[in-house]
Each structure stands twice: as structure tokens, then as C-alpha cells.
Amino acid sequence: xxxxxxxxxxxxxxxxxxxxxxxxxxxxxxxxxxxxxxxxxxxxxxxxxxxxxxxxxxxxxxxxxxxxxxxxxxxxxxxxxxxxxxxxxxxxxxxxxxxxxxxxxxxxxxxxxxxxxxxxxxxxxxxxxxxxxxxxxxxxxxxxxxxxxxxxxxxxxxx
Amino acid sequence: xxxxxxxxxxxxxxxxxxxxxxxxxxxxxxxxxxxxxxxxxxxxxxxxxxxxxxxxxxxxxxxxxxxxxxxxxxxxxxxxxxxxxxxxxxxxxxxxxxxxxxxxxxxxxxxxxxxxxxxxxxxxxxxxxxxxxxxxxxxxxxxxxxxxxxxxxxxxxxxxxxxxxxxxxxxxxxxxxxxxxxxxxxxxxxxxxxxxxxxxxxxxxxxxxxxxxxxxxxxxxxxxxxxxxxxxxxxxxxxxxxxxxxxxxxxxxxxxxxxxxxxxxxxxxxxxxxxxxxxxxxxxxxxxxxxxxxxxxxxxxxxxxxxxxxxxxxxxxxxxxxxxxxxxxxxxxxxxxxxxxxxxxxxxxxxxxxxxxxxxxxxxxxxxxxxxxxxxxxxxxxxxxxxxxxxxxxxxxxxxxxxxxxxxxxxxxxxxxxxxxxxxxxxxxxxxxxxxxxxxxxxxxxxxxxxxxxxxxxxxxxxxxxxxxxxxxxxxxxxxxxxxxxxxxxxxxxxxxxxxxxxxxxxxxxxxxxxxxxxxxxxxxxxxxxxxxxxxxxxxxxxxxxxxxxxxxxxxxxxxxxxxxxxxxxxxxxxxxxxxxxxxxxxxxxxxxxxxxxxxxxxxxxxxxxxxxxxxxxxxxxxxxxxxxxxxxxxxxxxxxxxxxxxxxxxxxxxxxxxxxxxxxxxxxxxxxxxxxxxxxxxxxxxxxxxxxxxxxxxxxxxxxxxxxxxxxxxxxxxxxxxxxxxxxxxxxxxxxxxxxxxxxxxxxxxxxxxxxxxxxxxxxxxxxx
Numbered sequence: 001x002x003x004x005x006x007x008x009x010x011x012x013x014x015x016x017x018x019x020x021x022x023x024x025x026x027x028x029x030x031x032x033x034x035x036x037x038x039x040x041x042x043x044x045x046x047x048x049x050x051x052x053x054x055x056x057x058x059x060x061x062x063x064x065x066x067x068x069x070x071x072x073x074x075x076x077x078x079x080x081x082x083x084x085x086x087x088x089x090x091x092x093x094x095x096x097x098x099x100x101x102x103x104x105x106x107x108x109x110x111x112x113x114x115x116x117x118x119x120x121x122x123x124x125x126x127x128x129x130x131x132x133x134x135x136x137x138x139x140x141x142x143x144x145x146x147x148x149x150x151x152x153x154x155x156x157x158x159x
Numbered sequence: 160x161x162x163x164x165x166x167x168x169x170x171x172x173x174x175x176x177x178x179x180x181x182x183x184x185x186x187x188x189x190x191x192x193x194x195x196x197x198x199x200x201x202x203x204x205x206x207x208x209x210x211x212x213x214x215x216x217x218x219x220x221x222x223x224x225x226x227x228x229x230x231x232x233x234x235x236x237x238x239x240x241x242x243x244x245x246x247x248x249x250x251x252x253x254x255x256x257x258x259x260x261x262x263x264x265x266x267x268x269x270x271x272x273x274x275x276x277x278x279x280x281x282x283x284x285x286x287x288x289x290x291x292x293x294x295x296x297x298x299x300x301x302x303x304x305x306x307x308x309x310x311x312x313x314x315x316x317x318x319x320x321x322x323x324x325x326x327x328x329x330x331x332x333x334x335x336x337x338x339x340x341x342x343x344x345x346x347x348x349x350x351x352x353x354x355x356x357x358x359x360x361x362x363x364x365x366x367x368x369x370x371x372x373x374x375x376x377x378x379x380x381x382x383x384x385x386x387x388x389x390x391x392x393x394x395x396x397x398x399x400x401x402x403x404x405x406x407x408x409x410x411x412x413x414x415x416x417x418x419x420x421x422x423x424x425x426x427x428x429x430x431x432x433x434x435x436x437x438x439x440x441x442x443x444x445x446x447x448x449x450x451x452x453x454x455x456x457x458x459x460x461x462x463x464x465x466x467x468x469x470x471x472x473x474x475x476x477x478x479x480x481x482x483x484x485x486x487x488x489x490x491x492x493x494x495x496x497x498x499x500x501x502x503x504x505x506x507x508x509x510x511x512x513x514x515x516x517x518x519x520x521x522x523x524x525x526x527x528x529x530x531x532x533x534x535x536x537x538x539x540x541x542x543x544x545x546x547x548x549x550x551x552x553x554x555x556x557x558x559x560x561x562x563x564x565x566x567x568x569x570x571x572x573x574x575x576x577x578x579x580x581x582x583x584x585x586x587x588x589x590x591x592x593x594x595x596x597x598x599x600x601x602x603x604x605x606x607x608x609x610x611x612x613x614x615x616x617x618x619x620x621x622x623x624x625x626x627x628x629x630x631x632x633x634x635x636x637x638x639x640x641x642x643x644x645x646x647x648x649x650x651x652x653x654x655x656x657x658x659x660x661x662x663x664x665x666x667x668x669x670x671x672x673x674x675x676x677x678x679x680x681x682x683x684x685x686x687x688x689x690x691x692x693x694x695x696x697x698x699x700x701x702x703x704x705x706x707x708x709x710x711x712x713x714x715x716x717x718x719x720x721x722x723x724x725x726x727x728x729x730x731x732x733x734x735x736x737x738x739x740x741x742x743x744x745x746x747x748x749x750x751x752x753x754x755x756x757x758x759x760x761x762x763x764x765x766x767x768x769x770x771x772x773x774x775x776x777x778x779x780x781x782x783x784x785x786x787x788x789x790x791x792x793x794x795x796x797x798x799x800x801x802x803x804x805x806x807x808x809x810x811x812x813x814x815x816x817x818x819x820x821x822x823x824x825x826x827x828x829x830x831x832x833x834x835x836x837x838x839x840x841x842x843x844x845x846x847x848x849x850x851x852x853x854x855x856x857x858x859x860x861x862x863x864x865x866x867x868x869x870x871x872x873x874x875x876x877x878x879x880x881x882x883x884x885x886x887x888x889x890x891x892x893x894x895x896x897x898x899x900x901x902x903x904x905x906x907x908x909x910x911x912x913x914x915x916x917x918x919x920x921x922x923x924x925x926x927x928x929x
Binding site for chain 2: 020022023030035036037038039040041042043044046047049076077078080081086090093094095097099100101102103104105106109128129131132133134135136137138139140141142143144145
């Protein structure tokens with residue numbers, strides 16, 4: 001199958017790849033760009049483990065083709081921390097035991113990050129509604145909600 | 160004033176595992192890649208039962224990028240998949256072949272495999288493989304007439320029985336008899352990470368490697384070595400991050416063997432990553448039993464006898480656990496109660512569905528539902544309260560250890576410790592049971608369909624017999640703990656790190672825990688049946704205590720102080736009565752013990768030691784779960800308003816993690832109680848193959864849970880006093896929700912089947928009208 005050239009910005013860096021048109025964005029990020037923090041749990045848009053931020057919107061990267069990313073600004077879980085300094089949401093997930101196996105965690109982090117950046121004052125009901133779009137099989141969600149609530153406060157600069 | 164170190168066991172410390180995982184730097188199976196690797200795609204049976212007449216691979220072989228295509232003929236020399244515990248003569252002929260030969264027995268059964276340079280191309284190749292299958296009548300119900308698996312072999316592969324006492328006599332003289340027909344649906348662990356296996360053969364070292372292992376790498380190494388005719392020293396398994404285990408991940412499946420054999424024969428690394436649809440058709444499923452159970456009781460509701468006949472729908476093949484779940488079902492059903500006499504008879508039946516094996520709390524999720532339904536029915540029949548009927552039957556604290564002539568996992572049942580009634584009182588008080596009954600009654604009078612339920616249970620954990628560990632301190636004071644345990648996301652590294660740091664006196668953040676690497680340690684018990692903490696942590700404690708003694712002995716000479724006067728905290732050794740006096744670090748002691756160090760004297764080199772822990776019996780944690788539910792009369796949907804989980808874990812190494820296990824297990828249990836079910840049509844076609852059909856709870860469905868974590872009954876069977884926690888959250892959820900739903904409906908004997916989907920509840924409600 002013939003390949004097409006695609007260029008986009010991934011975590012602040014310009015990337016140019018040649019991909020088959022049928023290749024999902026998740027696979028392009030994982031295999032062609034080597035960033036394996038974006039996980040694929042169902043490949044049909046239900047579980048949300050592959051959630052990333054594209055042009056400021058939270059997106060399921062298994063439902064986008066790599067070819068559709070031309071010119072896009074993409075952020076993945078690898079962009080959250082700066083050196084040893086964790087993002088407030090990452091800190092809160094550690095603090096509140098918001099992860100067990102950690103497979104769904106990048107998706108939850110990016111989902112929370114993208115929606116909180118757009119709406120920093122989200123209340124608990126909105127959070128529950130948004131976060132219920134991703135699946136976790138380990139935690140029972142209570143600690144994820146706690147972590148996102150705390151992370152949101154930290155993102156707003158509250159103690 | 161003597162300084163006492165802060166204990167580390169018992170602290171809710173943040174996990175050692177988390178830093179790479181929150182950064183997206185974990186390594187799950189799909190993240191493992193080797194240069195020059197091939198990708199494998201499995202061609203699966205599209206029919207539930209059929210005669211395999213031929214497989215045409217020509218078109219697939221013509222596709223650019225396809226390197227090889229195999230069918231059963233290409234792996235005719237391979238043994239079928241073995242049982243984990245070795246040879247079981249009666250079940251030998253029922254074992255699953257690596258690729259289907261002559262017959263296909265479930266939708267999804269591997270029939271051929273395609274190896275290609277790219278995963279997309281492998282999938283294209285698989286689409287080109289043509290199967291010629293003559294469809295046969297499938298068996299889709301474990302209760303229908305038994306069929307023929309092969310000439311002379313019945314689809315009732317085994318009958319399991321256990322029991323004791325004069326059951327018939329008890330029934331003949333009983334005050335009352337209660338009988339129920341109860342069903343538990345087909346559920347599974349469904350971890351968020353699908354299965355994956357990467358085979359690699361390193362000819363330079365003559366070592367065959369399986370990457371992406373989980374759960375029981377050492378036991379699987381033994382099985383794989385036996386099947387492949389290799390010695391275990393040239394076969395290694397590597398576990399990295401595992402995206403959820405729940406019993407189903409890490410068993411040996413056909414794909415594990417295929418990537419290994421392909422790596423050898425094709426002389427290239429071979430990677431296989433399952434997709435979600437495959438997972439829902441091919442990974443082990445579980446539960447799925449129907450019980451016909453009766454109890455004979457006296458006037459006060461005492462259980463004079465229980466008689467149970469059940470049908471275990473095993474699916475197409477026995478898989479690695481053989482009869483274990485059916486056996487456990489027999490052995491654990493009586494739970495925390497006295498039972499005068501008991502008989503269990505299980506029909507282990509093969510059907511043309513996905514094979515079954517263990518899923519978190521196997522045999523207990525089912526029997527807790529059965530037994531607790533029975534207790535509710537007895538209460539109703541005798542007109543006594545649901546609490547009183549349980550109270551009158553509970554085994555008392557003074558009777559511990561309590562033995563029963565039954566066995567679970569080939570271990571004679573002997574409950575080690577517990578105050579079942581004490582915990583019941585605590586939980587009733589915590590939820591305000593009596594006031595709750597009054598308020599629910601009032602709400603029902605106002606037309607709401609609301610009710611409360613309870614379930615009592617015991618768990619089993621820590622099956623031995625033995626596990627070992629090695630603890631080593633390097634010259635920088637970093638402690639490496641090498642275990643044969645496994646991590647499936649439960650916090651194994653943290654728990655082991657805390658135990659090691661506490662006993663040795665090390666800095667918890669400087670402990671590195673190795674697990675699931677067969678080339679680092681010869682033996683290992685893995686992570687299954689809630690045994691990792693009980694077995695491996697006690698072995699680590701033994702090793703750490705020896706390293707501590709060694710460190711104190713060396714430090715005593717270096718600090719010119721009797722060892723008995725020294726203490727170790729956060730990796731620093733000091734005089735207990737003079738903490739601000741002279742000190743030496745564990746790293747410096749390790750340096751003084753190097754083979755070439757003069758300071759070492761006649762001591763054995765290295766600041767390291769092995770440790771072992773032997774256990775004679777399992778340990779039995781216990782608990783209660785209480786639920787309050789509300790039913791929507793229009794849709795039949797159940798909403799859980801309140802939920803309380805009381806659990807005695809003996810001793811919690813890290814209470815935050817125990818709580819995490821309980822909450823996570825509860826959510827899975829809720830799925831099995833209300834939403835999750837693998838359904839099949841009459842042709843054996845699976846109907847639940849996506850996350851849109853198999854409904855796992857999201858944050859919207861899981862209610863807040865009150866957890867009452869107790870440490871009133873430490874186990875006398877291990878030095879740390881610990882019991883397992885992994886399966887406590889899930890085990891009685893179906894039982895507690897069913898009890899609450901029946902209370903809400905105020906009609907008895909109607910809640911007989913899990914999951915309690917809106918359709919099933921609606922059918923019950925509609926039944927009332929007509």
C-alpha cells in the first residue's frame with residue numbers, strides 16, 4: 001500500500017512521517033514516533049486509553065487516522081512532566097492511589113488535562129460525567145475522581 | 160532514651176510503581192519491540208462446532224510481506240496445552256491443541272497463523288486464509304443432554320464431589336427444607352490491556368525468551384519447557400508492566416506457544432498483540448454455573464445439611480486450571496457457617512463456547528451468591544430476620560482454627576482465625592442497620608422500590624507451599640529484592656518494598672523490587688489466588704532479617720559497639736541510646752563486606768541473603784458486604800445507593816493499597832451483579848465481543864463505598880500475620896446486591912440469576928402484575 005507524507009507537531013517537536021492512509025494515529029504515535037505512553041485498549045473508541053490532545057481537543061487517537069493529523073498540534077502523556085517535575089494531575093494520581101496497573105492512566109490524565117484546561121472550574125458532577133467516558137478495570141474509579149479533583153485545584157494554583 | 164524507628168509496615172505510602180506509569184514510560188506487552196521482528200495474526204474459527212475439512216493458505220502466502228502461514232499440520236509435533244499442575248490422566252484427551260485439528264469447538268479457536276513483516280499486513284494475510292468447515296450441531300447449554308467430544312469421550316469431562324455427614328438423615332428429620340435454582344452468568348476479568356506475547360530466540364546463548372509474561376512466569380516456564388522439550392535453564396520468561404491480571408492474564412494460551420515455536424523456526428523475533436474482539440472471544444471466561452441447592456434447617460434456622468448439585472459450563476476445553484474452579488466451588492460453599500452435613504456434586508460440562516478458567520474470586524463469587532441466597536430464603540421461610548439466621552449459624556471465634564472435612568485447591572479446609580460475629584456487629588452498627596430498615600420501610604410505603612441486603616463471606620488466600628526471595632544491598636545502599644512473585648498492577652513492588660525496608664531498616668525509596676524474571680531467580684510462586692503478599696512478603700521478611708543480622712554484625716565491629724545496642728533506620732546504623740553519635744550507612748557496610756575488603760574477615764562476602772517461607776495451610780480472611788438499592792419501576796434498572804464493605808485482612812502492609820484492592824474488586828463485582836455477561840446465540844455465536852456489548856461499569860455506575868478495614872484477626876500461620884486482600888472486594892458483591900434487590904421487591908425466591916439486568920428485573924416486575 002502506498003504511503004503518504006504527514007507532518008505535525010508532537011509534544012512541541014516537528015515530526016514528519018510517511019504512513020499508509022489506513023494507519024491509525026495511535027499506531028503512528030506509538031510505532032512511527034516511538035512514544036508508547038498512548039495505549040490502545042479497544043481500538044474502537046470506547047475505552048479511552050488512547051486519549052490525546054489534538055489542537056486543544058481531547059481525542060481518541062484510535063479513531064483518527066495518522067493522515068488526518070496533517071498540521072496538527074498533538075500532545076500525549078509524555079508531554080505532561082518537565083524533567084523530574086510532574087504535572088499537578090500526575091502528582092495527584094500518585095498521591096491518591098489513582099492508578100493500579102497504570103494502563104488506562106495516560107488516557108485518564110490526558111482526558112482530565114484537556115477538559116480542565118478548557119474548563120478549570122469544572123464541578124464534581126461535570127467531572128464524573130466527563131471521566132465516565134473512559135474505562136478503568138482496577139481502581140473502581142473513586143481514587144481517580146479524588147485525584148482529578150485535587151489535580152484541578154493544584155492546576156488552579158490552590159493549595 | 161532509646162530511639163525506635165518509625166514502622167514502615169502499616170503505612171499508606173505512595174507506590175514505588177507509579178513514577179514511570181504516570182509519565183507514560185511503562186512497558187506493557189505492546190511496547191516491547193525487537194529489531195527484525197515479525198508480527199503474528201491468528202485465523203480463528205467462525206463457527207462454534209464443526210469438522211475442519213481443509214485450510215487453504217495459498218492466497219495468503221502470495222501476499223507481499225507474508226513470511227509464513229501455519230496450520231495444524233505445521234505444528235503436528237507440538238503437544239496440546241498442558242495442565243499447570245502436570246498430567247491429569249482422565250483429562251488428557253480434552254486438552255486444547257495449539258491449532259485446531261479435525262474439529263473446531265468454539266468461535267475464536269485458533270485454526271491458522273500468519274506471520275508477516277507488519278501487523279497490518281499480517282491481518283490482511285489472515286483475511287486471505289480460506290477455511291473449509293462442515294458445521295456441526297453445537298452444545299450451547301451445560302444442562303442439555305451430554306454429547307460426544309470425540310469417539311468414546313463424553314462432553315461431561317468430569318464429575319466433582321465433596322461432602323461429609325448424613326445428609327439424607329438430616330433432610331428426613333428437618334423442621335423445614337428450602338430449595339433454590341440459582342444461576343451466575345458468564346463474566347471475565349477483561350483487563351484494559353489485551354494479551355500479548357513476544358517470542359525471541361537468542362542463538363548466541365541458546366536461550367528461548369517469552370516477553371510479556373504475567374501472573375505465574377515460573378510455573379509457566381516449567382509447563383512450556385515440558386511442552387517444547389527444552390530445559391528450564393534455556394527458557395526464560397520476562398514480565399514487564401501488566402495491564403491488569405484478574406486471573407485470566409498470564410495463563411498459557413495457544414498464542415504463547417506459537418510465538419515461541421515461530422521464533423525458533425523462523426529465526427526472527429515474533430510479536431503477537433491481541434485485539435479487543437479477539438480478547439472477548441478467546442481469553443478465558445469464567446463463573447457460569449447453575450446450582451440446584453437445598454438446605455435442611457431446624458426451628459431456629461440452623462443448617463442441619465446443605466445439598467447442592469451444580470452444572471459448570473466450562474466452554475470448549477478445560478484449559479490450564481483443569482477442575483480447580485469446580486473443586487473450589489464444592490469446598491468453599493459452606494463459608495463462615497456451621498453445616499451439619501453437606502454434599503456437593505458438580506457436572507463439569509464442555510460446551511461450544513469460549514473456554515473458562517479463573518477470574519478473581521473463582522468459585523467464591525458463585526458460591527457466596529448461592530449460599531447467601533439460601534440464608535435469605537431460610538429467614539423468609541421461618542419468619543426470622545436475615546441477620547439472626549446468619550448469627551445462629553456463624554462459626555465462633557473460640558472454635559478457631561476450625562477444620563472441615565473439605566478441600567480447596569487440594570488443601571484441607573482449616574480456617575485459621577476470625578471473629579465473624581464481631582465483624583458483623585461492627586458493620587451493622589456502621590451502616591445503622593436497624594434505622595435503615597425503618598427508613599426503607601417508610602420509603603416503600605411511599606411507593607419507592609428500595610431495599611437493603613447483606614452477605615457474609617470468608618476468603619481463602621496465601622496457598623503455599625513455599626516461596627523464596629533474595630535481598631542484596633549494594634555499596635550505595637540501594638537494596639535489590641529479587642522475588643519470583645509477579646505484579647499485575649496490585650502494588651506488589653510497594654508491599655514488598657515496605658516489608659523489606661521495615662525489617663531491614665532500609666530507606667523504602669531505595670528498595671528496588673524484581674519480579675517475573677525467570678533468569679534472576681530459580682523459583683517463584685507468582686501472583687494468583689491472593690498469595691503474593693502472604694507468601695512472597697514473608698519470604699522477603701526472612702531474607703531481610705538475615706541481611707539485617709549480617710549488617711549489624713559487621714557494623715558492630717566497625718563502630719566498636721555490641722550489635723544488640725545498634726539500630727538501623729533509613730539505611731543508617733547507629734547506637735540506639737545515642738542516635739546522634741557515630742553512624743555508618745548500609746552502603747558502607749556493604750563496602751566493608753566486599754569479597755576483597757580486609758574488613759570482611761572470615762565473614763561471607765556481600766551484604767545479601769536468601770530467605771524462604773513455608774506454609775502448611777492457606778489463610779482465611781473474612782468480611783461482610785451490605786447494600787442499599789433502589790429500582791426504577793419503568794426500566795427495571797438498579798441503582799446502588801449505599802454500599803459498605805467490612806473486611807478483616809489480618810494485618811495491612813499498606814492500608815491505602817488494601818482499600819484500593821477492595822474498591823477495584825467491588826467495581827468488577829458490581830459489573831457481574833448488574834451489567835456484565837458474555838451471551839451466545841443458539842448457534843454458539845458470541846454476542847458480547849465489544850465494549851459496547853459487554854458492559855463494564857464506568858465512573859457513572861460505581862457508587863461511593865464505605866470501607867471498614869479491620870485487623871482484629873491476624874493470621875497465626877505466618878510471622879507477619881497477614882492474609883490476602885486481592886479478591887475480597889469482588890467475592891460477595893453478587894450476593895449482597897441480590898439480597899438487597901429481593902428486599903426491595905418484597906417478594907421472595909424471585910432473584911435467582913446474575914447479572915440482574917434491567918430486562919430481568921423488569922420481567923420480575925411484570926410478573927407481579929399478571
